[in-house]
Amino acid sequence: MNKRLLLTGLAFALGAGVTLTAYSQVKPEIMVKQRQAAMTLQGKYFGPLAGMAQGKIPYSAETVALNSALLDALSRMPWDGFAPASKDATVKTAALPAIWSEPAKFKEAQDNFQNAVQALVKVSRSGDEAAQKAAIGGVGKACGGCHQNFREKQ
């Protein structure tokens, strides 16, 4: 399966400190669905990078660049789905109560992940394979660091 993507126009830059406001009450079940969707897609685009860093699949500079760019966006998406109201959701979720009982620690784990993705984005177009693989390892570690404390064991 090959897919040719035209990525012209993908560039965008937003200043720091944008505030995202929810304009309508989102149902707890929808919050869970949306945050799980973001995790699913993080897996889709991080999986091949992890495979490259571990030497399981061939290195591709293009895939590193594309997937890092998409992870940049995806790394921002799950967090508002963990709003306290989402605790009332009547759907299956692996989210642990520590998310809400230790919000500062959870926020720190989110920040670690987002910082690790930013570090990857920074080297993703550098052509420096070793630096990219190190940054991929950093993202993997940050995923695991959050899952360790805040997600039910799979």
Next chain:
Amino acid sequence: MNKRLLLTGLAFALGAGVTLTAYSQVKPEIMVKQRQAAMTLQGKYFGPLAGMAQGKIPYSAETVALNSALLDALSRMPWDGFAPASKDATVKTAALPAIWSEPAKFKEAQDNFQNAVQALVKVSRSGDEAAQKAAIGGVGKACGGCHQNFREKQ
């Protein structure tokens, strides 16, 4: 629910013609899950924009800029999940057989959508509210155009 997002470092630009190669055989059920996740998140970030364009919620230039940037990434994500192998998935899907019997028309509908999102991205930081609302309408039309022929009626 408020969420402050630090968007420094979000800027990225990729050249045209990047090829995305799948390195491992992805299970049909995973393909469906991933493409549905992309649609779920398109809904999350397009919903508020549609509400603004329809005058149902207050206009926010910041939300237009942020959500357009995230839709830029999301608009690239569902399509490889409709690979022919995904037809064998044993999970519920609203995908219609026309996706695979009329691939050229399906590709055209995808392109219409991606072009509409690019048109939105282009005006999303312009401060031109009328142009943004028109572009949001264009995206909504492109969503519907594809759903009309390729998604089971909801």
